[in-house]
Structures are given as C-alpha cells and as structure tokens.
Amino acid sequence: MKVFKLIYVLYKIKLLSPLGLYRFITSFFACGMNLMTLLHFAEKKYANKTVLVDDKETLSYSQLLAESYQLAIYLKENYQIQSGQKVGFLCKNHASLVKAIFAVSRLGADLYLLNAELKTSQFNQFVERHDFDFLIYDLEFTDVVHHSDYSNAKLLSYHDQLAAIDNIVHSTKTSKLALPRYSTSKLVLQTSGTTGMSKEAPHKPSLFNYLNPFAAFLQRLKILNYKTAYIGSPLFHGYGIAVLLLFIPLGKKVVISHTFEASKACRLIRDHQAEVVTLVPLMLQKMLQHNVDDLRSLVCVASGGAKLSTKLVDETQRFLGDVLYNLYGTSESGLNFIATPEDLRYSPATIGKRINGMAVRVDEQMEEGKSGQVGQLCIKNDWSISNKNNTWIQTGDLAYKDENDYYFLCGRSDDMxxxxxxxxxxxxxxxxxxxxxxxxxxxxxxxxxxxxxxxxxxxxxxxxxxxxxxxxxxxxxxxxxxxxxxxxxxxxxxxxxxxxxxxxxxxxxxxxxxxxxx
The missing domain is CATH 3.30.300.30 (ANL, C-terminal domain)
Incomplete structure (x- = not known):
C-alpha cells in the first residue's frame, strides 16, 4: 500500500515520470538510502544549475555533489569514518557544513548536529554521553573544543593553513575510490536549547515515512512554483536542515549565511530575488523593521521554530500581503501543522490544520479532545523518531482546537x-x-x-x-x-x-x- 501511495503522491505533485523514476533508482543503487541520495538524484537533472550560495562561494549541483563525494573519500581514507560511527558537527551556516553533512551520511555514519551556542561544560556532556568518533567544527569554537574532554580526531570547516574542509575539497586530487552503498546513517537533532541536557531526536532517511510532510510542504506552500529560497534559520536546528533537504531534490537555489543580520538578510533576498524565505519570527520582525522594500520579491515567508505573534502576522500582511505561513513541528515529531495565509486571515493566532498521516490528542485519554479543551499536544505519525514503536510523542506544548479543526497553542506546559x-x-x-x-x-x-x-x-x-x-x-x-x-x-x-x-x-x-x- 505504501508503494501505491508513494506513486500517487509523486504523480500529484508532478515529480513522477519514467525518467525521474529511473534517476531515483540509479541514485539509490549508487549511494544507498542516505542524504547523499537526494543530491545524487537532483544532480542528474539539474547538473549545471546553482544549488547553494553562501558567504564564500556559489555551487552548482554538479560541484556540490563532486566536492561532497571527494570529502567522503578523504574522510574514509584519512580518518576511517565508517558506518556505525558518530560524527559531531559544531558549525554555523556555510557550504562546508552542507558538504560535510552529505559526505558523512554517504559513509553511513550518524550525524549529530550540535547547538552552536554550546559552552564547554555543555559540550563535555555530549562528549561524555556519545563519545564522538570524529568532530567537524568552526574555528570560532576552538576554545570550546580545546578546553573540553574531547580527544578524538577532528577537522575544521575553514582555515587558511591548517587542514580544513574548504581547502581539502579544492586542493585534494580526485580519487577513483568507489564507495559502497550505505543505508544506516541517522541524522540526530537536539530537542532543547542550551540550558540543561537535551534529548536526542534521531531521524533515518525514509522516502515512505516522510512522504506526508513532504507533500504537505510542497502543496500548501506551493514550493514547486518558486526558484530561489533564503534559509535564515540555523541548519543545526531541525527546521533549517529539513528545509534544505526538501529544497535540494526539487532543483531550487538555496542561499545561506554564516550568521543572521537583518541588513544582510534583506540584501541577500533583494540581490537573489528570493521568492521563499524560511526563518523564525524574530528574524522576520527585524527584517520588516530594517527595510520592507528589499523583501518585495517574497511570495512565501515560512515562519517556524518559535511562537508567531498576532502583531507580527498583522504587520506582515500589511506590508507584504498574503505571503506568511506558520509551520509547527518539533525535533522529535517533525512537521505537523501548517497555517496558510488564508488560515491566518481566519485567525492570526492559529498554527493551522494538521497534515495528513498523523494522529493528535490534547488530553490524557488519547483523544483529540472537545472543541476548546486545553491539554498537552501529543502527536503520533510515521515520520517521528518513535514511529517504529507506534507511540505518542508529548510535545510539551499546550493546545486546543476550535469547532473548525484549527489548532491553537497556549504555551509550554511548564509555562502555565x-x-x-x-x-x-x-x-x-x-x-x-x-x-x-x-x-x-x-x-x-x-x-x-x-x-x-x-x-x-x-x-x-x-x-x-x-x-x-x-x-x-x-x-x-x-x-x-x-x-x-x-x-x-x-x-x-x-x-x-x-x-x-x-x-x-x-x-x-x-x-x-x-x-x-x-
């Protein structure tokens, strides 16, 4: 049944064709089922098209695939990175991080995206818990790493003299080594902020399990109509990396920057005429305050990762029109609700309606609850970290639904x-x-x-x-x-x-x- 559902949905969103199916099959047999498979599939169709722009370089699909593959070979030959190992990432948004994510996943190792706000004591907690086999980090986090208990191999993302991803992929001779297929890699996200010890949310690539959120994202946000997107949210956060991995197989151009600054973000959107921007509400607020005129190309503003105030909804509608979407999800349960501009006209406070393929309850009896009844929002779906156990995930958010099946948040359960x-x-x-x-x-x-x-x-x-x-x-x-x-x-x-x-x-x-x- 899942196969027929997959074919139907891919047909509906106009991604299925005999050639497309052939490309996917060849990518699977070349890579296995890991994140590199997405890039390999996209490169077959969009080879010379720009896929990624950051503060240092512009890459085509062919360049990103070649450099990611070359990095995978380098990591295997020089650091013996392999399936079953744990690789930590302590990086901000840049092309070296993206290349490393694809390379490590291609080798079958598990990827741990760490919060770039971590202090040494907090980083030590992760080291003690996971005993990472390898670490990829930015130069600005040198003090955190060097003053920690971490003692295994590590590699910088950028450096002028020392070995680093940027000079490795540009100076290392292309190897003829053929990598075997791997389908064991997991992407592990952190579920909380920088205080306390967060829980992990491991996700394994699965076209079947992620079909419903993928289709909902494409259809409700009309993503197939657009060419260029600016990702403002951090890639180490579930929202940022999810959007990147959704855009790449669609042949989109993605713009990222090392850090978020409202003036720079506005300029990037203007210069690249980005139609889509993914961000958290605070970023949107700062950009509206800085220069609304730079944002005129936007037709889809996808807000997620934090509370969206009704005032910001009203301001966005007033300055930019009906372009704002409110996305709700968690690191553990993935994307679950989408509020379209029409939904936000209905109520600027709503997180919208649930997407297909998920069950929701807002009380302790594992029921959806009556209209207006407030309770902890609990979710069960095929794309959560607990889908194998068919268990409910407690989000920690209080919520209720109204008589028209729109959902509303009432804050965190510990905020009440x-x-x-x-x-x-x-x-x-x-x-x-x-x-x-x-x-x-x-x-x-x-x-x-x-x-x-x-x-x-x-x-x-x-x-x-x-x-x-x-x-x-x-x-x-x-x-x-x-x-x-x-x-x-x-x-x-x-x-x-x-x-x-x-x-x-x-x-x-x-x-x-x-x-x-x-």
Whole structure:
C-alpha cells in the first residue's frame, strides 16, 4: 500500500515520470538510502544549475555533489569514518557544513548536529554521553573544543593553513575510490536549547515515512512554483536542515549565511530575488523593521521554530500581503501543522490544520479532545523518531482546537500558571499586550507568590521613543483582559533574551526575578 501511495503522491505533485523514476533508482543503487541520495538524484537533472550560495562561494549541483563525494573519500581514507560511527558537527551556516553533512551520511555514519551556542561544560556532556568518533567544527569554537574532554580526531570547516574542509575539497586530487552503498546513517537533532541536557531526536532517511510532510510542504506552500529560497534559520536546528533537504531534490537555489543580520538578510533576498524565505519570527520582525522594500520579491515567508505573534502576522500582511505561513513541528515529531495565509486571515493566532498521516490528542485519554479543551499536544505519525514503536510523542506544548479543526497553542506546559485557583496561559496575555502600539516585544512568566500560589509578571520592550508608564499599561490591560490575567508587576527592559534559534529564553527572565528577590 505504501508503494501505491508513494506513486500517487509523486504523480500529484508532478515529480513522477519514467525518467525521474529511473534517476531515483540509479541514485539509490549508487549511494544507498542516505542524504547523499537526494543530491545524487537532483544532480542528474539539474547538473549545471546553482544549488547553494553562501558567504564564500556559489555551487552548482554538479560541484556540490563532486566536492561532497571527494570529502567522503578523504574522510574514509584519512580518518576511517565508517558506518556505525558518530560524527559531531559544531558549525554555523556555510557550504562546508552542507558538504560535510552529505559526505558523512554517504559513509553511513550518524550525524549529530550540535547547538552552536554550546559552552564547554555543555559540550563535555555530549562528549561524555556519545563519545564522538570524529568532530567537524568552526574555528570560532576552538576554545570550546580545546578546553573540553574531547580527544578524538577532528577537522575544521575553514582555515587558511591548517587542514580544513574548504581547502581539502579544492586542493585534494580526485580519487577513483568507489564507495559502497550505505543505508544506516541517522541524522540526530537536539530537542532543547542550551540550558540543561537535551534529548536526542534521531531521524533515518525514509522516502515512505516522510512522504506526508513532504507533500504537505510542497502543496500548501506551493514550493514547486518558486526558484530561489533564503534559509535564515540555523541548519543545526531541525527546521533549517529539513528545509534544505526538501529544497535540494526539487532543483531550487538555496542561499545561506554564516550568521543572521537583518541588513544582510534583506540584501541577500533583494540581490537573489528570493521568492521563499524560511526563518523564525524574530528574524522576520527585524527584517520588516530594517527595510520592507528589499523583501518585495517574497511570495512565501515560512515562519517556524518559535511562537508567531498576532502583531507580527498583522504587520506582515500589511506590508507584504498574503505571503506568511506558520509551520509547527518539533525535533522529535517533525512537521505537523501548517497555517496558510488564508488560515491566518481566519485567525492570526492559529498554527493551522494538521497534515495528513498523523494522529493528535490534547488530553490524557488519547483523544483529540472537545472543541476548546486545553491539554498537552501529543502527536503520533510515521515520520517521528518513535514511529517504529507506534507511540505518542508529548510535545510539551499546550493546545486546543476550535469547532473548525484549527489548532491553537497556549504555551509550554511548564509555562502555565495557577494563580488564585485560575489556570492562566501566558501566551494568551502576550498576544493581547503585543497589540499595544508602543510595545515591540513582551514576555509573561509566572513566579511564586505566598498569597495566590503564583502570579504573573510581564517583561516589556517598548518601541523607540515610546512614552508608556506601568500605570498606563495596566489601565490599558484592564480594558482587554480578565482580572486573573492581569500581571501583578511589569518590568520595562532594553532587550529581550533570545536563543540563536530565535526562541525567547524565559528561563533567563525567571532567574532575573529570583536574583532580584534574594
């Protein structure tokens, strides 16, 4: 049945043809089932077309395939990288990372994409847990690596004198070594930020298992209509690497940059006339503030990885039209919900409707729940890390669906505040407060309170030159929020703490309160 479903979906999205089927079969027999198979398949059709642009180089499909393959041979001959080994990546967005991802996967080794914000102590935790056989890292992380307990072989991504991926692929003579097929490589993502010890989310390449999210992404975002995409989110994050691996077999040109800067991102979108951009909401907000005119080529703005505020939805619609899509997924469960521009017109707060092939529940009885019932969002699908066990994945997000089967987030389960016996969801307060014309950003957190058990406190970032007092803001809130949702205190801040993935770091804000109360 899966084979017939595959053929039907590929036919519907216009990717199936006798020649296309032949190319896929030959790529599979040449590489096995790993990430390099996608690139090998695409190169047969798009050989001389540009596939990747970064801060240093522009690569065609043929160049990327040849250099990735050459790197695979180098890693095998010089470091004996092979199936079953673990390779860590501590890199930001650049072409050397992309080449290394394909090369390591081609050798059958498991890829561990590590958060580029890791400190030495946190990196040591990964080293102790996994005992990586090999490490690929950026020069800027030298201190982290050299002061850690890691002692196995390693390779830099870029360097002028030392051995590094960029000079290896450009100076090493082409080898005639034929690599055997491998289908054992896993891509392992991290499920949380930089504080605490994250869990792993291992994903193994499977055309069958990822068929539904692949088809939903193509159809709902109309990706086949576009030629060029800018990926703003980090590739070590599940959202960034997933989009890259979706775009490459479609023959798209992908633009990436080492770090995100609003001015640079706007310029890249303008210069390459990118029609698609994938980013987190904070990046979109900064680009709109910098230069809207540079973004006129965009017809698909795919936001994911963090909460999308209703204010940002309204601003994007006002400045760019109906181009915004809200994607919801997790490292463990993959892509699960997509809100199209039409869905966001229905409600700017929705994450949309679920994609085909997945089951959802929002209560403890493993049912979808009644309309409006809030509970932890739990997901089961074929493309999650637990698909073999047919188990539910607890996302940690609170959610509900309405009478039209649209889903809405209510924040993290550990964000919910019980104040005076009332359940309060900070995200609902934030979505109201952010609508104030003098407020650029807001975060609401719960803290302990002797009288009410817990209370709300709001951190507010004002727009430039705004004149707003705590008293004025509280009076404005009382007209729009019920009493139990009114924060007990408001703190005006000069900036909000965000992670490299663009997620608001509320743990920092809670620590600030705790330190002030000591």
């Amino acid at each position: 505040v019980v104040s005076g016996g009332e359940n309060v969801y900070p995200i609902e307060v934030e979505q109201v407060v952010i609508q104030h014309s003098f407020i650029e950003d807001v975060a609401v957190v719960g803290v302990q309170d002797e009288q009410f058990g817990q209370r709300l406190t709001a951190f507010v970032l004002l727009t430039e030159d705004a004149d707003l007092t705590e008293k004025d803001l509280l009076e404005w809130m009382r007209l729009r929020l019920p009493r139990f949702q009114i924060p007990k205190s408001i703190t005006f801040v000069h900036h909000m703490p965000y992670t490299l993935q663009g997620k608001l770091d509320k743990k920092q804000l809670r620590r600030r309160i705790e330190n002030e109360e000591k």
